[in-house]
Amino acid sequence: MATAVVPARRARSQKKVIFFLVFAALTVFVTYMKNARIFDPSSPIAQHFAPVKWYLVLHAFFGALAMALGAFQFSNRLRARYLTAHRVMGYTYVVSVFISAPFAIPMAMKIHTLSIVGASAVQSLGWMLTTAIALYCIRNGNITEHRRWMMRSYPFAMVFTVARVIIPIPPIFRLGEPGIEFVVWTTIALAALLPNIWIEWPQIRAKRKVAAAA
DSSP: OHHHHHHHHHHHHHHHHHHHHHHHHHHHHHHHHHHTTTTOTTSHHHHHHGGGHHHHHHHHHHHHHHHHHHHHTTOHHHHHHOHHHHHHHHHHHHHHHHHHHHHHHHHHHHHSOHHHHHHHHHHHHHHHHHHHHHHHHHHTTOHHHHHHHHHHHHHHHHHHHHHHHHTTSHHHHTTOHHHHHHHHHHHHHHHHHHHHHHHHHHHHHHHHHHHHHO
């Protein structure tokens, strides 16, 4: 029976690695495409962020750190072989979230519409709350719930990439600011909803099978 389980686990592990590699490549791509001229004071992107450039430094650095380290937290192999490194990266992820997330709100207040300010607040609070619960669970030895709440935490960080992949789509891009607001709010809602479906899906399917058998 052991030989039947190992290939399935390896397949899941390979899919996870491929997913995070693709996501990392997309993150680098959208970041470069939008911010390639961020250090040129005369560029539109530099002028856009000029009022909040010091907030941006802290928000971007710790946000990028959280996104990078958060991906490694989902590695079963790392957790099994290098538990100390897993813990150090986990605590660094938590600290990074609680530094990066709050700065998104004053940044939005200075350079975006009221709708984006609200979206930034919801995303930031959701990211911090789910991360805090994940931390609380692991501090109390509840590993299962810790993993589940980490699965709920990380998608709030993924909004950064997913929104920037969708916004340049021509029909959405032509909408201007309303299109940006629509995408941002939609991706935040999905970040809050989809992880719960993913986590509970085995139980949902199990109930369907029991009902069918009955």
